[in-house]
Amino acid sequence: xxxxxxxxxxxxxxxxxxxxxxxxxxxxxxxxxxxxxxxxxxxxxxxxxxxxxxxxxxxxxxxxxxxxxxxxxxxxxxxxxxxxxxxxxxxxxxxxxxxxxxxxxxxxxxxxxxxxxxxxxxxxxxxxxxxxxxxxxxxxxxxxxxxxxxxxxxxxxxxxxxxxxxxxxxxxxxxxxxxxxxxxxxxxxxxxxxxxxxxxxxxxxxxxxxxxxxxxxxxxxxxxxxxxxxxxxxxxxxxxxxxxxxxx
Numbered sequence: 653x654x655x656x657x658x659x660x661x662x663x664x665x666x667x668x669x670x671x672x673x674x675x676x677x678x679x680x681x682x683x684x685x686x687x688x689x690x691x692x693x694x695x696x697x698x699x700x701x702x703x704x705x706x707x708x709x710x711x712x713x714x715x716x717x718x719x720x721x722x723x724x725x726x727x728x729x730x731x732x733x734x735x736x737x738x739x740x741x742x743x744x745x746x747x748x749x750x751x752x753x754x755x756x757x758x759x760x761x762x763x764x765x766x767x768x769x770x771x772x773x774x775x776x777x778x779x780x781x782x783x784x785x786x787x788x789x790x791x792x793x794x795x796x797x798x799x800x801x802x803x804x805x806x807x808x809x810x811x812x813x814x815x816x817x818x819x820x821x822x823x824x825x826x827x828x829x830x831x832x833x834x835x836x837x838x839x840x841x842x843x844x845x846x847x848x849x850x851x852x853x854x855x856x857x858x859x860x861x862x863x864x865x866x867x868x869x870x871x872x873x874x875x876x877x878x879x880x881x882x883x884x885x886x887x888x889x890x891x892x893x894x895x896x897x898x899x900x
Contacts, residue, residue: 764816
């Protein structure tokens with residue numbers, strides 16, 4: 653498994669990719685060029701770790717992925733504290749854009765699934781304008797609960813190199829787990845709220861905020877109603893600094 657190579661690092665019994673973005677993109681390109689088997693990447697942040705700690709099924713899902721990418725300063729901090737290792741943060745939104753850039757250069761097809769309202773289509777065409785050679789296999793924003801067959805029918809039976817799934821943390825991973833066997837894809841990756849940013853529905857934090865690890869605060873300022881979800885961050889910090897006896 654790719655998780656067990658020299659770049660991997662483990663925290664709370666979850667294996668994470670500890671290499672650079674350049675190494676990750678090279679690995680993905682090799683996967684897609686070989687067309688040997690479908691691959692699955694999760695973009696993991698502290699909220700993932702906390703949810704996995706209380707939901708055994710979600711924990712098991714993160715064991716099934718081919719790679720779990722470090723998406724967030726908080727998780728990189730935790731690895732430094734617990735493993736004394738510095739890792740590169742690879743934000744899911746940035747990774748998605750880079751994959752579209754590579755797809756445009758190499759002729760890979762991409763599909764955009766999820767998001768609210770018309771955001772899948774808006775994201776697809778934003779990235780098409782940014783990378784004119786991008787081959788868009790399609791887009792669909794239908795909700796996933798109870799609609800697996802409808803969504804699979806929408807995606808169709810044609811092979812897709814990269815499938816971006818944006819149903820939000822946990823929901824998108826559960827959807828991928830249920831449907832991966834039916835999908836004709838090279839790579840499927842959960843991208844959380846990325847469609848919100850690229851569709852223009854939500855402004856992403858400026859680079860300096862992201863570098864300081866304050867993207868969560870910028871998002872909270874834009875959407876104060878999400879304050880309860882941000883409570884996971886201090887809880888995660890306590891989990892890192894004062895772990896239970898049976899936690900690593």
